[in-house]
Amino acid sequence: MATNKMPREHELERWLVYGVVAFLIAVVTYFAFVAPAVRDELGDGVPTLEPGISDALLRLAATRTATATPAPSTTPRPTRGAGDLSAPTVVAPTSLPGASSITIAPSEREVASFDSLDKLPAYGERSLLVGRLQAQNDSGSGDRHTDYLGGIAISLRRVPMAARLSYASLELTGLSDLGIQDQGEWTVELLDEEAAQGWADQTFDSLLAARSTGIEWLIRTSDLGTLRSNILEFSEQGREVLQSRLAAGDERVAFRISGEGGIGGQDNLFVWDTGYGPGFGSRPVLRLQYFAPTATPGPAPGEPTTVPLVVWEAEPSPAPSPTPLPEAVPRELRGNILFLSDRFGGPELMVLDVESGRVGRVTQSWPYGLSVQRERSVGDLQVGTKEVPCGSGDATILVDGDPQQNPDPARRCNQVTIRREGGAEEELTPNGFIHYDPVLSPDGTWVAYVSQASGNDEIWAHRVDRTAYRRLTDNEWEWDKHPTWSPDGTHIAFWSNRDGRKQLFRLEFATGVVERLLASPYNDWDPVWVR
Numbered sequence: 239m240a241t242n243k244m245p246r247e248h249e250l251e252r253w254l255v256y257g258v259v260a261f262l263i264a265v266v267t268y269f270a271f272v273a274p275a276v277r278d279e280l281g282d283g284v285p286t287l288e289p290g291i292s293d294a295l296l297r298l299a300a301t302r303t304a305t306a307t308p309a310p311s312t313t314p315r316p317t318r319g320a321g322d323l324s325a326p327t328v329v330a331p332t333s334l335p336g337a338s339s340i341t342i343a344p345s346e347r348e349v350a351s352f353d354s355l356d357k358l359p360a361y362g363e364r365s366l367l368v369g370r371l372q373a374q375n376d377s378g379s380g381d382r383h384t385d386y387l388g389g390i391a392i393s394l395r396r397v398p399m400a401a402r403l404s405y406a407s408l409e410l411t412g413l414s415d416l417g418i419q420d421q422g423e424w425t426v427e428l429l430d431e432e433a434a435q436g437w438a439d440q441t442f443d444s445l446l447a448a449r450s451t452g453i454e455w456l457i458r459t460s461d462l463g464t465l466r467s468n469i470l471e472f473s474e475q476g477r478e479v480l481q482s483r484l485a486a487g488d489e490r491v492a493f494r495i496s497g498e499g500g501i502g503g504q505d506n507l508f509v510w511d512t513g514y515g516p517g518f519g520s521r522p523v524l525r526l527q528y529f530a531p532t533a534t535p536g537p538a539p540g541e542p543t544t545v546p547l548v549v550w551e552a553e554p555s556p557a558p559s560p561t562p563l564p565e566a567v568p569r570e571l572r573g574n575i576l577f578l579s580d581r582f583g584g585p586e587l588m589v590l591d592v593e594s595g596r597v598g599r600v601t602q603s604w605p606y607g608l609s610v611q612r613e614r615s616v617g618d619l620q621v622g623t624k625e626v627p628c629g630s631g632d633a634t635i636l637v638d639g640d641p642q643q644n645p646d647p648a649r650r651c652n653q654v655t656i657r658r659e660g661g662a663e664e665e666l667t668p669n670g671f672i673h674y675d676p677v678l679s680p681d682g683t684w685v686a687y688v689s690q691a692s693g694n695d696e697i698w699a700h701r702v703d704r705t706a707y708r709r710l711t712d713n714e715w716e717w718d719k720h721p722t723w724s725p726d727g728t729h730i731a732f733w734s735n736r737d738g739r740k741q742l743f744r745l746e747f748a749t750g751v752v753e754r755l756l757a758s759p760y761n762d763w764d765p766v767w768v769r
Contacts (some may be wrong), residue, residue, distance in 0.1 A: 337529055342446045343521040344392050348490075349512045352442040354385040359440065364413065364515030366390075366522075366637055368424060369497030371417060373759040388495030388510065391437040391446050392524045395489055399758040403481050405527035406472035408455075410495060411520035412464050417507035421459055423498040424508060425564035426470055428453040431483060434492040445494055451479050462508050467520075487757040489737060491524070567605040571768045575722070575731055576606045577742060580758040590742070590756055590765075597756070609766045613722060616682035618659035619702065621666075623652045629671055654687050656702060664698055673698075675720050679727045680769060684747075686710070686721040686730050697721050697732055698747065711743055711752070718743075722767045731755060733763040 242380055350359035351367040367386040389406075409428065433440070433448035440448075455470040462468070472480060483491060497506055513521025575590040587600045600606075628651040628692050654676040656669040661720040666685060676687040682702065689698045692709070695717035700707040711718045716736040730745045740763040742755040756762060 243268050250600075258754045261564070274613040296301055335525045335565050338401075339527050342392050342394075342396060342511065342524045342526070344390055348391040348437065349514075349522060350389055352387045352389055352445050354442055357442045359389060362514055364512055364558075366410075366413070366495070366510040366512045367507060368495045368510070369417070369422075370505050371507045372505050383505070385442075386497075386507065387442060387445050388439060388493075390493040390495070390522050391434060391490050392493075392522075392616050393490045394484060397484060397526060397528065398530055398739075398759050399484050399757055400532055401528035403477045403483060403526060403528045404485070404486075405525070406477050406480055407525045408470045408472075409523050409525060410468045411522075412462055412466045412468075412471070412508070414512040415462055415464050417509070418459050419504070422506045423459075424457045424462070425453075425496050425498075426455045426457065427494045428476070428479065428497075429492040429494055431486070431488050433494075434488060434490045437490065437492055437665055439601070448494060450494070453479055464519075472707050484756070487737070487754050489578060490521065521747075525642060535627060567768055571600075571605055573725055573767045573768065574743070574756070575767050576600065577733075577762050577765040579758075579760055579762045581758075588762070592744075592755070595756065605768070606766060609768050612769055613677040613764070613766070616678045616680065619682050620657050621676045621685050622657070622663075623674055624655050624663070624665075625650050625675060626653050626669070627651075654685060654700070655718075656685070660702075666702070677721055677723055678702075680725060681727055686723060688719055688721065695719055697730065699730075699747070710747075710750060720764045722765050724767050725769045731767055732763045733765060
């Protein structure tokens with residue numbers, strides 16, 4: 239029986255053809271899928287940017303005309319470049335003996351690009367765009383120019399208010415240099431306190447119009463690059479401005495970055511890293527060295543106190559006894575705020591003259607206890623707390639007017655209660671969360687208290703007749719505690735850790751405006767406004 243056999247050379251040719259085809263498929267697959275992924279991962283100098291921006295940058299880079307490299311700037315701008323794509327390492331300045339160092343980065347909602355079309359900040363994106371860029375319209379029918387400003391706010395809460403600065407620098411790291419021209423300058427400015435305080439409301443227009451402090455740095459194109467760090471050191475004058483912001487109790491500082499060709503000029507765009515999103519993770523940082531304030535020692539035995547003002551001082555009291563407290567506090571204390579402080583080491587009772595800001599030491603504690611009692615009782619009405627079950631799993635509670643399910647029916651929760659003379663005790667607060675520290679307004683119509691209904695400790699107010707209630711403070715992680723009404727009922731004082739220490743604040747009840755009562759390098763807490 240005859241069989242057909244392919245000659246050996248023909249079989250080899252067939253396998254050779256198969257091999258060539260397989261190789262071509264592998265090459266096409268690599269350049270179509272693998273190589274872009276590798277470029278994105280290793281950077282190829284530039285991580286993938288937001289949709290539309292990366293394409294515009296690539297078009298801009300392809301059409302750039304070569305020009306002579308500009309001469310080095312005569313303005314000192316310390317920068318450091320990275321020769322490869324490894325993350326940059328920043329060498330901290332030489333530490334002075336006795337100095338403390340701190341590095342502070344902005345949160346995700348404190349660093350963003352602001353563009354002239356959308357007006358609002360682009361929080362959460364990796365790209366801090368600064369300058370001007372021609373990008374395609376959404377319809378694809380044409381091109382448009384977009385101007386970009388960079389905005390950065392950095393909290394000062396971790397730095398002692400009375401700290402003495404010996405070094406300060408702002409550090410930025412480049413993310414993409416595809417869009418920059420061969421010449422140009424970028425300006426970084428320290429803005430005034432108004433821009434920093436109103437950071438949550440910033441838009442492109444308000445950031446553009448914000449006042450500068452006159453502290454600024456110029457960065458030229460030759461100083462920019464992907465993964466290149468720009469270290470902007472504060473001069474002595476700049477540190478003095480920063481020092482004054484600390485002493486004033488400012489909670490943050492703000493910076494604006496603009497490009498020379500960015501507002502109304504030619505296309506010229508640089509991209510720094512925000513540290514958020516899939517970039518290099520290099521956040522802008524404020525690097526500080528400072529000498530901590532020296533704690534004021536307490537007076538030696540037998541020596542007069544060095545406190546600026548002693549408002550009232552009593553003779554030493556005998557050993558504690560069941561004798562009732564006096565019916566009135568000394569008139570010298572009325573209208574002022576008693577509070578606890580660690581400025582002499584352990585907790586001491588102090589008094590604050592609200593109008594002048596002067597502080598004194600009080601040597602007897604009974605005025606504090608009496609003042610606490612008086613703000614929990616007005617006329618025949620008394621306010622207090624009691625512990626009750628938090629409710630069943632089917633129970634709902636109101637949080638800011640919205641019904642929410644009780645998270646843990648097995649818990650027991652403190653509730654604020656009211657009771658009129660001769661009547662029964664009634665729960666005032668909605669069940670389901672912990673409420674405490676209740677105090678009555680001087681006219682007996684409102685109760686201010688601390689509630690955990692929002693997840694952390696905030697100040698709330700509830701009408702005694704149950705017709706209304708209000709949340710007075712709103713924080714992300716900070717807590718506000720121990721409210722106390724002013725004698726005229728227009729303000730509520732409390733303490734908060736919002737700047738990293740226990741500090742005294744005052745809230746205007748009608749508007750909700752909060753201001754710091756006392757700029758103190760110490761811990762001050764548990765205020766009571768004496769009526």
